[in-house]
Every structure is written in C-alpha cells, then in structure tokens.
Amino acid sequence: MTGHGSRETGTIGGPARHVPVLLTEALDALALKPGGRYLDGTFGAGGYARALLEREPEATLLALDRDPTAVAGGADLVAAMDGRLTISQARFGELAEEAERFEMAPLDGVVLDIGVSSMQIDEAERGFSFRFDGPLDMRMGRHGQSAADLVNEADEGVLADIFYHYGEERRSRAVARAVIEARRKAPLSTTKQLAELVASVVWAEPGGAHPATRVFQALRIAVNDELGELVQALHAAERVLKPGGRLAVVTFHSLEDRIVKQFLTARSGRAPAGSRHAPVTAAPVATFKLVTKGPVAPSEAEMRENPRARSAKLRAAERTESPARPPEPDLVALAGLPQPQPPRRRS
Structure with missing residues (x-):
C-alpha cells in the first residue's frame, strides 16, 4: 500500500498535489536517534523517507511499497x-519479515501513512479515480483481482457488504442491485461506467463529495485488503521494534483510525471495561506506551495549504520491554467483512 497525503478528495478535485500530511508531527513522534534504524512502510513518492533522512543524517531507512x-x-x-536508504517492493503487512531480510531488525521506529497516493490517482490507467475515465482496476500491486473482477463476479450480498462496511455507503444494497442489473447486460469495465451507475442510485448532497466516492473507497479497500494489511502491520511493528522504539501511524478515515486506536488501547495495558454481566479483568501487560494523548490533527495552516489533510489523524506509541502478544482477534474481525450467521434453530 502507498500513502503520503492523498485521500478520496483526490478523485473529485483538481490535479493532485503530492504533499506529505502531518510530516513534522510524525517525525517528532518518532524521536529520531543518531544511528537509528527506521522503516517507512508506505514509501509513495518518498516524502517521509527524504524528510526523515535529512533530519537525522546518521539514520538508515528501509522503505516498502507494493507498487x-x-x-x-x-x-x-x-x-x-548514499547507502542510507533501501526500498523494497513489499506490502507493509510484511514489514517484520522485510526488516529481518535486510538485517534492519530490531528497529528504532516505524512510520505508516495509510492510503492511496496522488500519483496513483492521477494515472487514469490505474483506475483509482473517477475524475479520469480509465479501466476499473485499483490494484496497488498491479496483480490479483481487480475492481472490475469484483463488481462483475461477486454476489449481490457480498457487494452490498463491501459498500456498506468499507465505504460506509448507506444505500449499499441499492447500489449492489444496480450493479447486478447492469452487468447482466454488459460487464462494467471503466471508472466512468461505475461512477455514472452509482450516481443514478445515490443522491448527491449539495456541496458534498461525488456520489460514487464511498463506493470507490470501498472497492479500493477490498481489492487491496487495506484494513487486513493495516492489522498485520501493527502486530508486525510490535514484533520488530526494540524497547523504546516508536510507532507512528497517519490515517485518513474512521475505519483505519478505529483499528489503530483499538490496537494501541489494547496494547497499552488498559483493562477492558466491566459490567454487571462481565466483571473487570486484570489489565494485560503493556507492549506499548502511548506517546500521543488521543489523535493529533493537522494544524489550521496545514489544512488551508493542503485540503486533503483535513481528515488526517496521527497516533503514536513507544515500545516497552514486554514481549509481543498474539494478534487481537477483535481487530482481525474488524478488518474483514461480517461473516454470515447460521440460521437459528427453532425450539
């Protein structure tokens, strides 16, 4: 997955300008050290990588990108x-394996800037944007199932779940039905076809985003398993960071931020809240100590200069000496689509 300063507004506005978001805040949260070893899981156009290596001239960096x-x-x-930067084609969910492969582990810091890059949006042939007409692709790694494959082959219920859970589209079922009806006549193969179809079902809000924005977001997340990669990356960072190492994550919408928040809350040793049905249990051993109290938002100045920053949030934490814990089942479930429930047996 790539990132660094772009979000859904890039699909409907003017030409995308590649600007790293919350750059200073993220680097401050990493507390860079001379001679430190760092990993940028979302290289993109290199905004974070360049700034990190320029701020700390003795640091080395491994950067990943699946594109x-x-x-x-x-x-x-x-x-x-001059030897301080290595770039590897890999998903950031594989960051622990990549750090070991390049003999960078244990790490002093990991930075993740989640999302789709401006360059990908501006390339019509990549199919991320309905601002340009192009093939309905959306694959960050350029292989595997495309968005066209998904909309032309998935069942109506699966499509509705994707639109609702990954795009938070309230008219998800109506859009899914429209897709099924359209593809019976001919396959949906371009971004323009899908955008116009969605716009015929979802009402545009005055002054709001294009009606297809949420559906395009949902398909992109599903095609690239973005939330699943994020869950894997958070657990991988826990395994590969040294005590005192820092994790900084910039997200751009509520689905991503919810996962990061729940992971850091669980890993910072907070006990689950009790109730009359479930008593309070002992707090688990903390593997992270929170660096930021809640999310850090962009400044008013940054949002004026870069409107894409307005939904960004930064969360950061410092690794403790406690050993890494098994993955959080709730987070794994949160990243996927709801599983169908078996029918109730009649008594």
Whole structure:
C-alpha cells in the first residue's frame, strides 16, 4: 500500500498535489536517534523517507511499497542517500519479515501513512479515480483481482457488504442491485461506467463529495485488503521494534483510525471495561506506551495549504520491554467483512 497525503478528495478535485500530511508531527513522534534504524512502510513518492533522512543524517531507512512504479521512482533518492536508504517492493503487512531480510531488525521506529497516493490517482490507467475515465482496476500491486473482477463476479450480498462496511455507503444494497442489473447486460469495465451507475442510485448532497466516492473507497479497500494489511502491520511493528522504539501511524478515515486506536488501547495495558454481566479483568501487560494523548490533527495552516489533510489523524506509541502478544482477534474481525450467521434453530 502507498500513502503520503492523498485521500478520496483526490478523485473529485483538481490535479493532485503530492504533499506529505502531518510530516513534522510524525517525525517528532518518532524521536529520531543518531544511528537509528527506521522503516517507512508506505514509501509513495518518498516524502517521509527524504524528510526523515535529512533530519537525522546518521539514520538508515528501509522503505516498502507494493507498487513497482513507486519503487522504481525512488531510485534517484536511493542514490542521493548514499547507502542510507533501501526500498523494497513489499506490502507493509510484511514489514517484520522485510526488516529481518535486510538485517534492519530490531528497529528504532516505524512510520505508516495509510492510503492511496496522488500519483496513483492521477494515472487514469490505474483506475483509482473517477475524475479520469480509465479501466476499473485499483490494484496497488498491479496483480490479483481487480475492481472490475469484483463488481462483475461477486454476489449481490457480498457487494452490498463491501459498500456498506468499507465505504460506509448507506444505500449499499441499492447500489449492489444496480450493479447486478447492469452487468447482466454488459460487464462494467471503466471508472466512468461505475461512477455514472452509482450516481443514478445515490443522491448527491449539495456541496458534498461525488456520489460514487464511498463506493470507490470501498472497492479500493477490498481489492487491496487495506484494513487486513493495516492489522498485520501493527502486530508486525510490535514484533520488530526494540524497547523504546516508536510507532507512528497517519490515517485518513474512521475505519483505519478505529483499528489503530483499538490496537494501541489494547496494547497499552488498559483493562477492558466491566459490567454487571462481565466483571473487570486484570489489565494485560503493556507492549506499548502511548506517546500521543488521543489523535493529533493537522494544524489550521496545514489544512488551508493542503485540503486533503483535513481528515488526517496521527497516533503514536513507544515500545516497552514486554514481549509481543498474539494478534487481537477483535481487530482481525474488524478488518474483514461480517461473516454470515447460521440460521437459528427453532425450539
């Protein structure tokens, strides 16, 4: 997955401008150390990588990106950093394995800037944007199931669940029915076709985003398993950070932020709330200590300069000496679609 400063507004506004969001705040949260070893899980156009290595001239950085175009585009920066930067084509859910492979573990810091990049949005052939007409693709890694495959092959119920849970689209069932009816006549193959179809079902709000914004977000998340990758990355960072190492995560919508918040709350040793049905249990051993009290939002100045920053949130934490714990089942479930419940047996 790639990131660094772009979100759904890039699909409906003017030409995307690639600006890292909450850059200073994220680097401050990492508390960079001379000679420190760091990992940027979402290289994108290299905004975070360049700033980190320029701020701390003795640091080394491993950057990951699943998009081969982003990896190739970072070649000049790799050369300029004279051995301090390595870029690997990999998903950030694989960050622990990549850190071990490049002999970077244990790490002093991990930074993740979740989302789709401006470059991907601006390339019509990538199919992320309905601002340009292009093939309905949306694959960050350029392989596997595309958005066109999904909308033309998935069952109506699956599509409705994707639109509702990943896009928070209230008319998800109506959109799914419209997709099924349309594809009976001919496959949906372009971004324009899908955007116009959704706009015929979802009412536009005056001054609001394009009616297809939430559906496009949902498909992109589903095609790239973005929430599943985020859950894997958080647990991987816990395994590979050294005591005192920092984790900084920038998110752009509530689905992502909810996962990061729940992970850090659970890992910071807070006991689950009790009730009359379930008594309070002992707090688990903390593997992280919170660095930020709640989310850090962009400044008014940053939001004026870069409107895409307005929904961004930064959360950060510091690794303790406690060993990593098994994955949180609730987070794994939160990243996926709800599983159908078996019918109740009649008594």
